[in-house]
Amino acid sequence: MTRSLAASKKTAPAKVGRGGTSAGKGVSLNPRQARTAERREVILAAALDEFSTRGFEATRLDDVAKRAKIAKGTIYLYFRDKESLFQELIRDMLTPIIGTIQNVGAIDAPLAVLAERLIDMFVREVYETRRKDIVRLLITEGRRFPKIAEFYYREVLSHILAAVRAIVRRAAERGEVPRQLVDFPQILVAPGLVAIIWSGLFERFEPLDVRAMMKTHVDLLLASRKAS
Amino acid sequence: MTRSLAASKKTAPAKVGRGGTSAGKGVSLNPRQARTAERREVILAAALDEFSTRGFEATRLDDVAKRAKIAKGTIYLYFRDKESLFQELIRDMLTPIIGTIQNVGAIDAPLAVLAERLIDMFVREVYETRRKDIVRLLITEGRRFPKIAEFYYREVLSHILAAVRAIVRRAAERGEVPRQLVDFPQILVAPGLVAIIWSGLFERFEPLDVRAMMKTHVDLLLASRKAS
Amino acid sequence: MTRSLAASKKTAPAKVGRGGTSAGKGVSLNPRQARTAERREVILAAALDEFSTRGFEATRLDDVAKRAKIAKGTIYLYFRDKESLFQELIRDMLTPIIGTIQNVGAIDAPLAVLAERLIDMFVREVYETRRKDIVRLLITEGRRFPKIAEFYYREVLSHILAAVRAIVRRAAERGEVPRQLVDFPQILVAPGLVAIIWSGLFERFEPLDVRAMMKTHVDLLLASRKAS
Amino acid sequence: MTRSLAASKKTAPAKVGRGGTSAGKGVSLNPRQARTAERREVILAAALDEFSTRGFEATRLDDVAKRAKIAKGTIYLYFRDKESLFQELIRDMLTPIIGTIQNVGAIDAPLAVLAERLIDMFVREVYETRRKDIVRLLITEGRRFPKIAEFYYREVLSHILAAVRAIVRRAAERGEVPRQLVDFPQILVAPGLVAIIWSGLFERFEPLDVRAMMKTHVDLLLASRKAS
């Protein structure tokens, strides 16, 4: 979760084969494996670019290949077909954050502190990285890839929401935030999502300061404690 | 499905043929024109169905024609091409609400009252109608149709946000709501958007009560006034 | 069975749609149907040419289209895919002879007479027509199209063999031919098959007079009666 | 499968590398050559398997390699291309029998005796071995490989037919068989061919006893002597 894709492109994360078996730190790969993993990453990066700008259907593998500077056929050495490429792209991008998220709910601190930290994390690790595009792809293509939507819900979203719920619950117990928020953790996530959509569609007409918006939102919700 | 379209048929300008020659205001149509307009609506309704479930690229005009119970070629008598069909579909669905929205900002009432009314309007006029699909299409396809994104921003979204801003400003002046909200009217809209996305992707795993969520959200924001 | 494909190409047999519903004699088709049926025949004729010279796998639908003087896509208006085209080609060519064959066994005449008639029929209706190519295709491609092999066996071959068996049995009873032949009707058909194979592979090195060979074969078998 | 190939390995000239430089008769090979020759055989055996079941076009060299348990590229160290592999496969399989055949015509014995011996040879050396597949491949693919058809005709078939002719001629002189058979030696071979085709296409519906069929055929032809 600490590495954005941009970063990983430079570092060539030590993934080999389909499974994404992490090689840990300091474990060196043989050249063959390294090259294979690198190729895979290059293709995924190119695919992300194309899928993000054109959408799944409109993306031509020809363009992915061109962008990755490989031959079209090479893609098929690494991915079964276009759909697999898409699905593995999303899985690969989401997988590393799964672990991190599951631990978030355990953190105990005043919501004001926690919120700031989470917002910062979201902005730096999602909004300002390629993961923003992944989330966008999930939103725009998710309906036609129920498998992916399910995977995302099960492995990512449900954990995020559970974590948020846990945090909110404790905050509510401390009187930091109204109790109702527990029922709709989506509310806390909403501005982040909206920012991602906004950035894709309307940024050019009217820029949006995500961080400020999210901060404002949390502030308002925190402020509401005294009233409830 | 037919509801909102039927509604829009009455309200929408009676565009006929390619150009969209307006038939004037309140002027009844001759039979020929009526038939033409009707055909157009049938095609648009079918197109909405297909585009909503498959997305722009994956939609086959063949299927649109089949659903509209007309021949494939007939579509081209009413729309220049697939893209036009898509764009006009969205325009036609959005147009009737433009007028309504522009007046919303003028309404003056306690935010608590207004909010309830707006939420109700959103749920009844958007969330529970085909317009939800239109919004979803805007979200999912908007990036590849800058024209449409712009149209939507200029004709709909900017007005909605301006109206919300005006409302919030007055509410803030009355101390009903913190002043910061004026800077991010998106915050107020966010739960609605999130609900639309959620319904398409995750409803089957975990249903979401839009109305309750939006109500909760507004309540919390209203409650925050005393603190600011 | 009386019409060879060459003939049918000129006459445009009144087939319409996939089913091959014979329109009988003198029943006129509407122009649309006639055109459709004609197109189908043109494609089938071109397909036969290509499949015969190149085999199923090596045949490019592009070439079939070119030969039929239609666009590539048109083929798909008449046949689901390449395999269907192949299968329907064979079925269509075999179907008309099925009825004829089933009646052959009933004919009662001295084998010498019958044989001559059958040989003549084979040469004129199969060997000297496109049906020779169909049989060749069955031989060369049958293994990879078990459906077709089965169809051919069930609908054609088994009837041919049964008919031959019946004929031979009666002939044996009359002492015209040895009884053992009943067990291997294939023997009587063998020279015909061999001629078809020979014509495709070795004709250029050494021509083969089918009719004479088949006549000789039957003569020899008939001559063997006195010995058995 | 391995039987006939194993046999041919002993008999066949130890071709090595592209050109087929003969290693002389009875000269033992050095280890390098032995290994090379062995590799070649392994590839050919795998190729035979694949070509037999799929046909030339549908066979993927990848599968041949997999079956031979070598890398795909290795094939190209032993054969120029797919077509060469196919042609050399057939040549290699046919070559060892060429010598044998040429001598058959010289044998002098009553046709009844000879025939039995030849049938037995055919069944044991062809029908029950991989050579049956080679013959089948000749039949099914021969048209698109004129070179091979010619080779087969020149080196094998013409000799077989000449031998048969010689045998028949002498038999006819002895009155064992009618004279006309000399003109169509194909007649004697026909049941063998038909059996090979039959086994590939219709065995599953109706088994065929080759040996009995061929025996019956010869018996009938022999019986016809008294009548002519």
Next chain:
DNA sequence: GATGAATGAGGGTTCATTCAT
């Protein structure tokens, strides 16, 4: 206007062949 057959460009996928290691 309405039809739906016809078109043909385009894209996903395969696979023979090459080549760096």
Next chain:
DNA sequence: TATGAATGAACCCTCATTCAT
């Protein structure tokens, strides 16, 4: 010599668009 990753031409099939009826 052996490998197998990489290449890219080829081919099946789809589908937006056109057009004769």
